Amino acid sequence: MPDSEYRDIRQLNIFSQMTDEHFTSLMRGAYIQNFPAQIELITEGEPSDFLHIILSGSVDLFSCWNGRDSSLAVVRPISTFILAATIRDAPYLMSARTLEKSRIVLLPSQDVRAIFELDSDFARAIVTELAQCYRAVIKTQKDLKLRTSLERLANYLLRMQKRSGGGATFELDFEKRLLASVLGMTPENLSRAFKGLQPYGVTVNGTLISIHNQAISSGSPNPIP
Amino acid sequence: MPDSEYRDIRQLNIFSQMTDEHFTSLMRGAYIQNFPAQIELITEGEPSDFLHIILSGSVDLFSCWNGRDSSLAVVRPISTFILAATIRDAPYLMSARTLEKSRIVLLPSQDVRAIFELDSDFARAIVTELAQCYRAVIKTQKDLKLRTSLERLANYLLRMQKRSGGGATFELDFEKRLLASVLGMTPENLSRAFKGLQPYGVTVNGTLISIHNQAISSGSPNPIP
DNA sequence: CGATCACTTGACACCTATCAAAGACCGTGG
DNA sequence: CCACGGTCTTTGATAGGTGTCAAGTGATCG
Numbered sequence: 001m002p003d004s005e006y007r008d009i010r011q012l013n014i015f016s017q018m019t020d021e022h023f024t025s026l027m028r029g030a031y032i033q034n035f036p037a038q039i040e041l042i043t044e045g046e047p048s049d050f051l052h053i054i055l056s057g058s059v060d061l062f063s064c065w066n067g068r069d070s071s072l073a074v075v076r077p078i079s080t081f082i083l084a085a086t087i088r089d090a091p092y093l094m095s096a097r098t099l100e101k102s103r104i105v106l107l108p109s110q111d112v113r114a115i116f117e118l119d120s121d122f123a124r125a126i127v128t129e130l131a132q133c134y135r136a137v138i139k140t141q142k143d144l145k146l147r148t149s150l151e152r153l154a155n156y157l158l159r160m161q162k163r164s165g166g167g168a169t170f171e172l173d174f175e176k177r178l179l180a181s182v183l184g185m186t187p188e189n190l191s192r193a194f195k196g197l198q199p200y201g202v203t204v205n206g207t208l209i210s211i212h213n214q215a216i217s218s219g220s221p222n223p224i225p
Numbered sequence: 226m227p228d229s230e231y232r233d234i235r236q237l238n239i240f241s242q243m244t245d246e247h248f249t250s251l252m253r254g255a256y257i258q259n260f261p262a263q264i265e266l267i268t269e270g271e272p273s274d275f276l277h278i279i280l281s282g283s284v285d286l287f288s289c290w291n292g293r294d295s296s297l298a299v300v301r302p303i304s305t306f307i308l309a310a311t312i313r314d315a316p317y318l319m320s321a322r323t324l325e326k327s328r329i330v331l332l333p334s335q336d337v338r339a340i341f342e343l344d345s346d347f348a349r350a351i352v353t354e355l356a357q358c359y360r361a362v363i364k365t366q367k368d369l370k371l372r373t374s375l376e377r378l379a380n381y382l383l384r385m386q387k388r389s390g391g392g393a394t395f396e397l398d399f400e401k402r403l404l405a406s407v408l409g410m411t412p413e414n415l416s417r418a419f420k421g422l423q424p425y426g427v428t429v430n431g432t433l434i435s436i437h438n439q440a441i442s443s444g445s446p447n448p449i450p
Numbered sequence: 451c452g453a454t455c456a457c458t459t460g461a462c463a464c465c466t467a468t469c470a471a472a473g474a475c476c477g478t479g480g
Numbered sequence: 481c482c483a484c485g486g487t488c489t490t491t492g493a494t495a496g497g498t499g500t501c502a503a504g505t506g507a508t509c510g
Binding site: 175177188190 | 489
């Protein structure tokens, strides 16, 4: 593994506070691999053998049941995923597939758990990470239960706008088909939802979104943190 | 606080491994209180001043937005709630209200965070707890995105059946109005969903549910863990 | 016994999914 | 460079799921 990648991983919140000794020990057992697009890295229900770290590319976390499937999240560099399953030594709750060519590090779960027992700063960092993940999922759940698909889209766009600097125009960071699934709707419904946002000043051109801040009527979607 | 309660709390997974010194220190700052039914303990958006422990009764965790509201979970003794917000020192993501007369312990969040920094066994226990909570929410999210309301009800009933010993009959542990909200549907829809399960051998009498194991057709709901 | 509340039932409207087909986009290979 | 095939996206028509409103039933409780 190149030094630059090694350092990038070291700087992740989850690893930055642990001792050098434990970190190098953890990385000694690491596999690093380049995957092409559309490779299934993880299958729901299987034992969680590795903690994954994505260095480049992007990964879709999804789940299937009874012929339906849904994306739960998209992971981007540099971050870990499947942490909870690793810690609990429990089966994966979701599957993962590369969306594009991706470079991924695999840390054997038993190594992670062993260091977790030894290094209490690592344990504390994991707490912070998990609490954050937990809160993110709760927000998504509220989104699903309290909002219509049009409202979810509106809020997603407002969040993306803020994240990309707050300008009037920005790019979607994945294709609409996937966005629809992440937001819990069909591609057809997403397409119509975009049209439904036109009265609020939203125009779409491919993956380019523009939001002209028109008057927003009272019943309109409002952002929540 | 009675010794028996003190011991019950001590035996919670989250507290059982920490040192006596830290536990007593934590409990020294604890408030204990009996609340009547329908009291709002926590309001979404406010700073998380206390980690809560429910000793008796039951508490509804819910969220409101734009005139709609939804129950995210119901908490029962003996367990903690609002742990993630406490750890991250972040605003509550949900509100909480007592469903009945309830006895609740309040641990100042700053105390919890202080001990979290001192006691690494406590930190490790919190990891396990949070990982479990995280996985529970992910399961709920999959439920919401991959299943219809009828399927969610069917799976809920099967889970409850298993939990109550696997017998053909069991009792719902909260009223249908609340169950509907937890499952992400309206009371009217729940009522119809129960009827829709009759062909599968489900009969309802108040809060008493019977499941006669009839032949289950292939398209029918299947349990997932 | 009357009032209240939860639950049920019916009618209806809306949101959303499904199916089908046409258009837009993109990579590949000639 | 262009033609091609495939995929994504859009659009329309339709059906099904779900929420809303309203009214009625049943139970509980003072």
